[in-house]
Amino acid sequence: MKEKQHVYWSKVILQEWSLHLAATAKGLCFVGSQNGPFAELSNWFARRRPGHVLVQDHEQLAPYVAEISEYLQGARQQFSLALDLEGTxxxxxxxxxxxxxxxxxxxxxxxxxxxxxxxxxxxxxxxxxxxxxxxxxxxxxxxxxxxxxxxxxxxxxxxxxxxxxxxxxxxxxxxxxx
The missing domain is CATH 1.10.10.10 (Winged helix-like DNA-binding domain superfamily/Winged helix DNA-binding domain)
Known part of the structure; x- marks a missing residue:
């Protein structure tokens, strides 16, 4: 039986912004909507990446949270972190x-x-x-x-x-x- 892959998640909270983020070992794979519920993240994974298990890990997501926070403060115009995009x-x-x-x-x-x-x-x-x-x-x-x-x-x-x-x-x- 194949071992489930971990996907780490955390939340950015900054003024009126609250966003769920998720990343694999390869990079950022999900950014949720403003003030979206955790269900937005869990439902997306259930549909798009079945076989993954969500694990809350603020430390793992800290670099992503930092860049997104900088962006939301108008201090960052480009992202430098790795992305893990799956699509056609x-x-x-x-x-x-x-x-x-x-x-x-x-x-x-x-x-x-x-x-x-x-x-x-x-x-x-x-x-x-x-x-x-x-x-x-x-x-x-x-x-x-x-x-x-x-x-x-x-x-x-x-x-x-x-x-x-x-x-x-x-x-x-x-x-x-x-």
Missing amino acids: PFQLSVWDALCRIPYGQTTTYSEIAAHIKKPAAVRAVGAAIGANPLLLTVPCHRVVSKDGSLTGYRGGLDMKTALIALEKGSLARGMQHG
């Missing part, structure tokens, strides 16, 4: 494209589809973005509709709005000090 080749290409959207900027679903050389796959791009397990670190909040309006986000539109405002505000503060 199409999903992985979309998630890679998301990571190339510059901090504080937005792009559209059709621009992502064009970037991955699948211009007709706009809906599939939307589905791949919706399946992104790493909110914040794989910045799907930077994707908007063609007319610039905010559309679906696993963390909810309030969280998406807050993240876009955080990045734009952080850039504006940086310009004032630079």
